[in-house]
Amino acid sequence: MNRYILFGGVIITFNRAQPVLEDQAILVEDGLIKQIAPLESFNARECERINVEGKIIIPGLINAHHHFYSTLVTGLGKAAPSKDFNQVLENLWWRLDKKLLDEENYISALVSSLAAIRKGCTTIIDHHASPFAVRGSLGQIAKAVTATGIRASLCYEVSDRDGAQITGEGIAENAAWIKSCNANPDEHLKGLFGMHAAFTLSDDSLGKIAAQVQALDCGTHVHAAEAEADERFNIDHYGKRVVERLNEFGLINSQSILAHGVHLNPKEMMLVAEKGAAIVTNPQSNLNNAVGIADVCKMSELGITIGLGTDAMTVNMLEELRVGIWAQHLKQNDPSKGFMELASALFFNNPVIAQKYWGKGHGMIAEGSAADLVVVEYLPHTPLDAETWIGHMVYGISQASVSSTICAGRILMWNGELLLDLDETEVKARSRELAVALWKRF
Numbered sequence: 116m117n118r119y120i121l122f123g124g125v126i127i128t129f130n131r132a133q134p135v136l137e138d139q140a141i142l143v144e145d146g147l148i149k150q151i152a153p154l155e156s157f158n159a160r161e162c163e164r165i166n167v168e169g170k171i172i173i174p175g176l177i178n179a180h181h182h183f184y185s186t187l188v189t190g191l192g193k194a195a196p197s198k199d200f201n202q203v204l205e206n207l208w209w210r211l212d213k214k215l216l217d218e219e220n221y222i223s224a225l226v227s228s229l230a231a232i233r234k235g236c237t238t239i240i241d242h243h244a245s246p247f248a249v250r251g252s253l254g255q256i257a258k259a260v261t262a263t264g265i266r267a268s269l270c271y272e273v274s275d276r277d278g279a280q281i282t283g284e285g286i287a288e289n290a291a292w293i294k295s296c297n298a299n300p301d302e303h304l305k306g307l308f309g310m311h312a313a314f315t316l317s318d319d320s321l322g323k324i325a326a327q328v329q330a331l332d333c334g335t336h337v338h339a340a341e342a343e344a345d346e347r348f349n350i351d352h353y354g355k356r357v358v359e360r361l362n363e364f365g366l367i368n369s370q371s372i373l374a375h376g377v378h379l380n381p382k383e384m385m386l387v388a389e390k391g392a393a394i395v396t397n398p399q400s401n402l403n404n405a406v407g408i409a410d411v412c413k414m415s416e417l418g419i420t421i422g423l424g425t426d427a428m429t430v431n432m433l434e435e436l437r438v439g440i441w442a443q444h445l446k447q448n449d450p451s452k453g454f455m456e457l458a459s460a461l462f463f464n465n466p467v468i469a470q471k472y473w474g475k476g477h478g479m480i481a482e483g484s485a486a487d488l489v490v491v492e493y494l495p496h497t498p499l500d501a502e503t504w505i506g507h508m509v510y511g512i513s514q515a516s517v518s519s520t521i522c523a524g525r526i527l528m529w530n531g532e533l534l535l536d537l538d539e540t541e542v543k544a545r546s547r548e549l550a551v552a553l554w555k556r557f
C-alpha cells in the first residue's frame with residue numbers, strides 16, 4: 116500500500132508555525148506526505164482511507180543518542196557495585212561490549228528497534244561498541260534496522276581501550292560504513308564517524324580519525340564531558356579541555372553530535388555553538404550514573420542545538436523528556452525553568468539534527484516530509500490547540516498508548532499489532548537464549 120489517506124485524527128505537526136491541525140487528512144504516497152487537506156477535497160475513490168477518529172497523529176519520534184548494544188543487559192545483576200562513572204564503564208559496559216559477537220549485535224538492534232516501534236520512535240541515532248566483533252558490526256545492526264523498517268544513523272565508537280589493533284578496526288569499520296552509505300544511498304540508513312570519548316583516545320588515534328573524517332567529509336558522534344573525569348583526564352594528560360582537544364583535530368563540525376556535555380565550561384559551549392554542532396542531552400542516564408545534570412538552559416541561551424537522547428535507558432522519548440524537565444527544574448533550582456528547553460529538544464531540535472542527515476522536513480508533519488507518523492490513543496480532556504499542545508504531549512500523550520507506527524509510509528504497527536516479516540515472539544526467544552549464554556560469559 117503506497118498510497119492512502121489518514122483522516123479523522125487531530126494532527127500535531129511539531130511545526131512551530133502551525134502546530135495543531137484539525138479536520139485535515141494526510142495523503143501518504145511513495146513514503147512521503149504528499150498532501151494535507153480536508154478529507155472532502157480528495158477524490159472520493161482516489162485511494163484507501165484510514166479512519167483514526169478520536170486519536171492523535173504525531174510525527175515519528177527521534178532518539179538522538181542511543182546504544183542498541185546494551186539491550187541484553189536488562190536484568191543482568193552481576194555488575195559489581197560502582198562508585199563512580201569510570202567504575203560503571205569498567206564493571207558493566209566495558210565488560211559487556213567485549214562479549215558481543217555478530218548475532219548479539221544483530222538481535223540487540225532487532226529487539227530495541229521493535230520496542231522503539233511500540234513507543235512511536237522511528238529514527239534512532241546509534242553509537243555502537245563490540246570490540247571483539249568490530250568488522251561488519253554496523254552491517255549486523257543495519258540488517259536488523261532494515262528488517263524492522265525504522266531508520267537509524269550508525270557509527271562505531273573508536274577507542275584505544277582494547278589496544279591499537281582494535282582502534283584500527285574501529286576506524287576502518289566507520290570508514291567502510293560511511294563509504295557504503297555514500298555508495299548505496301538508503302533512506303533508512305545513515306552514518307557518522309563514532310568515537311567513544313576523548314579520554315579513551317590518544318592524540319595519535321585522534322589524528323588518524325581526523326584524516327578519515329576529513330577525507331569522508333562526514334559528521335562525528337562522540338561522548339563529551341559526560342563525567343567530570345573526562346575533563347580532568349584531558350586537562351591532566353593533554354592540557355586541554357575535551358571540546359578544545361577534539362576541535363584542534365577538526366573533529367567537531369556542523370554534522371557532529373556531542374552526547375551529554377554535562378561538564379562543559381562556557382568556553383567549550385561557545386566553541387560548540389560556533390561550529391554548529393549539536394549537543395544531545397540524556398538526562399535519565401546522567402541521573403542514573405550520578406554524573407550531574409547538563410545545563411541545558413545555559414547551552415540553549417548560547418544558541419546550541421540541544422537534542423534529546425536516551426543513552427539506551429529507554430526507547431520511550433516522552434518518558435525521557437519528562438525526566439529531563441524535572442531534572443532541569445532541580446538543576447536550575449527553579450521549577451519555572453527548563454520546560455521549553457527540553458520540550459524544544461525533542462519536538463524541534465531532534466528534527467533539526469535528523470534533517471542534517473535525512474533532509475528537509477524530517478521529523479515534522481508537513482507536505483513533502485517523510486511519512487513517519489504515529490497514531491496515539493488520546494482523546495483530550497482539556498482543549499488541545501496551538502497554545503496547549505506541548506502540555507498535552509508532556510502530561511497527557513506521554514501517558515497514552517501508541518496504537519500505530521508508520522515509517523516512510525510503511526505501516527510497521529497497526530492497532531498494536533506488528534506488521535513485519537518477522538515474529539516478535541521468536542525474536543525475543545532467541546534474545547533470551549543469547550542473553551543466558553552472554554551472562555554466563557560475563
Ligand SMILES: [Zn+2]
Nearest residue numbers: 242338374426
Ligand atoms: Zn552513550
